[in-house]
Amino acid sequence: MEHSKAHYLSGILISAGGNLIGMAASLVTIMVAARLLSKDDIGAFFLVMVVVQCMALLSDFGFKNTAIKYLSSLPAQSSEFIKTARYLLTLTVATSLVSCLALWPLAPLLKSLWSYESFYGHLVYIAPIAFLTTVLQIVTSLLVGAKELKRLSALSAGIEVLRAVISTGGVIAGWGVSGLLWGIIISRVVGIGAIWASMPSLFVFTFRHPRKADLLKFGSWLYGGSLMSLLIVRCSDVILATYMGTVALAVYSAAMQVPTILQRVFEAMRPALLGYVAAYRDCEASQQTETIRIVTAVLAVAATLLMAISSPLMTMLYSEEYQEGIPIMRALSVWIAFALVNYFYSIVLIGTGRPKSAFVLTVPQLIVILVSTPLLIPHYEGLGAAMALIATAFLGNVVGAKLIAGTDTRMWYAILLNFVRAAIPVLLFLTIAALVKLSFFSMVVLSGATLALLIALRVITTNDIITLRVALSGILGHASVRPTPV
Numbered sequence: 001m002e003h004s005k006a007h008y009l010s011g012i013l014i015s016a017g018g019n020l021i022g023m024a025a026s027l028v029t030i031m032v033a034a035r036l037l038s039k040d041d042i043g044a045f046f047l048v049m050v051v052v053q054c055m056a057l058l059s060d061f062g063f064k065n066t067a068i069k070y071l072s073s074l075p076a077q078s079s080e081f082i083k084t085a086r087y088l089l090t091l092t093v094a095t096s097l098v099s100c101l102a103l104w105p106l107a108p109l110l111k112s113l114w115s116y117e118s119f120y121g122h123l124v125y126i127a128p129i130a131f132l133t134t135v136l137q138i139v140t141s142l143l144v145g146a147k148e149l150k151r152l153s154a155l156s157a158g159i160e161v162l163r164a165v166i167s168t169g170g171v172i173a174g175w176g177v178s179g180l181l182w183g184i185i186i187s188r189v190v191g192i193g194a195i196w197a198s199m200p201s202l203f204v205f206t207f208r209h210p211r212k213a214d215l216l217k218f219g220s221w222l223y224g225g226s227l228m229s230l231l232i233v234r235c236s237d238v239i240l241a242t243y244m245g246t247v248a249l250a251v252y253s254a255a256m257q258v259p260t261i262l263q264r265v266f267e268a269m270r271p272a273l274l275g276y277v278a279a280y281r282d283c284e285a286s287q288q289t290e291t292i293r294i295v296t297a298v299l300a301v302a303a304t305l306l307m308a309i310s311s312p313l314m315t316m317l318y319s320e321e322y323q324e325g326i327p328i329m330r331a332l333s334v335w336i337a338f339a340l341v342n343y344f345y346s347i348v349l350i351g352t353g354r355p356k357s358a359f360v361l362t363v364p365q366l367i368v369i370l371v372s373t374p375l376l377i378p379h380y381e382g383l384g385a386a387m388a389l390i391a392t393a394f395l396g397n398v399v400g401a402k403l404i405a406g407t408d409t410r411m412w413y414a415i416l417l418n419f420v421r422a423a424i425p426v427l428l429f430l431t432i433a434a435l436v437k438l439s440f441f442s443m444v445v446l447s448g449a450t451l452a453l454l455i456a457l458r459v460i461t462t463n464d465i466i467t468l469r470v471a472l473s474g475i476l477g478h479a480s481v482r483p484t485p486v
Contacts, residue, residue, distance in 0.1 A: 021157040023264050025164035027317070030257055032168050033180060034318040043246025044118035045177045046253040048126060050237045051110065055103060055130035056137070057230050059096040063088045064141040065350055066215055071145025085142050085202045087209040092138040100127040116246050118177070125181040132188035139195045142202055155194055163187035228362030232369045232392055236385030239377050252382035254318050255325035258310075259336040262302055266340050289411055292404075293418040296341055297459045300422040301451065303337035306330075307429060308447035311440055324382075327434060331386035334430050338393035341419065345400035357403045365396045394423065418459065425453040 034042060067088045074081040103126060111120045136159075143152040163183045170179020196203050209215065241249045310329040314322055342361070349358040369392045376384030397419050405412035429450040432438075438446065454460050 021161060023160070023261050025161045027257060027261070029164045029167045029171075029180070029183070030254070031317050033171050034254060034322065036171050037176060039247045039250040039321070040116070040118050041177050042254070043241070043248070043250035044116060044122065045180050046237070046249055047114060047116075047119050047241050047246060048122050048177070048181065050234055050241070051126050052130045052133060053234065054230060055099055055126060056096075056133040057227065059099040059130065059134040060092065060137065061095055062355075063092045063095075064137045067138060067141040068144050070215065071142065074145070076146040076148075081145070082201060083206070083209060084211075084215070085145065086204045086206045087212065088215070089138055089142065089202065090205040090207055092134060093205070096131045096134040100131045103127050103130075114241055114246075118246060122177055122181060125178075125185070129181065129184050129188070132185060132192065136188050136192055139192055139199075139202075142199065143195060146199065148198075151198065155191060158194075159187045159191040162190060228359065228366050232362065232365050233389070235369050235373050236377065236388060239373050240382065240385060243378065244381055248381050251322055251325045252328055252385060254322050255314065255328035255382065255386075256332050258313060258317070258329060259306060259332040262299070262336050262340060263343075266343060289414050289418075292341070292344065292415055293459075295344055296418055296422045297454070299337035299340055300426050300454055300459060303333045303426050304429060304447050304450045304454075306333035307433060308443045311443065328382040328386050330430055330433055331383060331390060334426055335386055335389040335393055337426065338390065338397060338423070342393055342396040342400055345396075345404055348404060354403075361396065361400050361403055364399055365392045368392045368395055390427075397423075421457040422454065422459045425450045425457065425459075428453075 033045070037045075067085065070084055071081055074084070107120075107123055110123065114120070140152055140156070143155075163186075165183075166186050167180045167183025170182055173179065175182070237249060237253070240252055307330045310333065311326050314326045314329055318325070342365075346358050346361060349355070349361065369388055372388035372391055373385060376388050378384070380387065398416060401415040401419065402412050405415060429446060432446060433443065451460075
């Protein structure tokens with residue numbers, strides 16, 4: 001058992017590290033596209049991907065997280081594992097096909113909602129990309145359940161690199177947005193085929209399972225929470241595209257690329273984290289609180305550093321035409337730091353068998369985003385969208401801390417206090433940067449002052465490394481962690 005725990009922790013680090021290659025490849029693709037395509041075309045591409053994400057999520061019904069939750073506690077070669085994997089794969093393929101077929105009657109509605117020629121000229125790609133995305137997500141979840149974390153990391157990086165090569169080549173060849181979309185289609189087909197070749201016994205369709213009611217009930221709460229999360233994050237994109245046009249969406253989405261690198265690192269770790277939490281649910285409250293404090297501190301530091309370098313980074317990545325996205329990138333850096341703490345709460349709640357609480361976590365956030373985005377976007381465009389996300393994530397941390405702590409008031413207070421201490425310096429930095437025009441040198445100095453304030457408020461302590469080692473020792477039962485043999 002101890003070896004299995006060490007295997008999960010090793011897999012978490014491998015998943016995060018391996019995904020860096022894929023993220024770099026993806027970022028290079030957007031860099032090339034931003035220089036060779038117009039803002040209108042880039043905005044159309046991002047709008048297509050917003051619809052794709054919506055379709056993929058509508059097709060999933062919470063099955064990918066259900067697969068990780070249930071399969072992680074089963075031996076990979078057991079008959080129960082195989083039956084459960086086949087059943088969840090079958091349901092995902094079936095619901096994906098139904099959702100994609102339902103898209104065709106909705107095509108006229110999408111054309112009337114976003115009457116941009118650059119957008120509706122690429123509607124035909126949405127269904128196949130959404131279908132392939134959903135299937136790829138469920139089969140990668142099977143890999144996590146089978147504890148094939150190294151293979152998952154290698155495949156994830158390989159899929160993104162292949163996508164970048166094909167997409168970049170397509171843009172350079174003059175295929176425009178179609179080149180970007182074909183890169184996604186081909187890379188996903190190859191990725192699914194590779195997983196199929198590695199686990200052929202799981203790719204059998206069946207609608208029978210002895211615990212189908214439990215699986216569907218668990219997945220339904222996750223599905224509701226996922227829909228809420230999608231609306232929270234994508235509400236801004238939809239409103240921007242509808243009222244401000246694809247150019248505004250292009251600037252906003254470009255500004256989001258760098259901050260969401262943190263999200264993608266976390267998402268790469270998420271399956272392994274969820275599998276670990278599901279397999280080992282018991283954890284002392286003090287260890288959990290300290291782990292959350294360390295995660296919050298790391299994210300606060302990351303947001304501070306991203307804000308400091310946002311100006312040269314935005315220009316370097318996308319050219320001077322995207323300078324208006326600099327304040328948006330700064331605000332989104334704060335949002336992603338707050339949002340990832342929310343994601344961590346969600347993982348703990350799902351992994352410990354509380355999908356209903358994970359759903360409840362999203363409800364107040366959805367209310368805030370639906371109220372704030374229509375008020376802020378007309379006045380501040382992309383920056384207003386980022387401000388709405390910050391407010392939403394801040395509230396989510398308050399609610400999430402309560403859900404994690406339950407009836408333990410002391411634990412809730414400790415988690416909340418740690419977050420507020422981290423949020424104050426970061427929000428102060430963002431406010432000063434927004435109100436005062438600062439040089440790059442001044443931004444660096446201000447970031448140093450922010451880090452000093454984080455230390456003064458004891459968000460960051462000199463004992464953090466020791467504390468992390470103690471926490472890991474507690475999780476591992478005070479066993480030494482050895483590298484997993486290659």
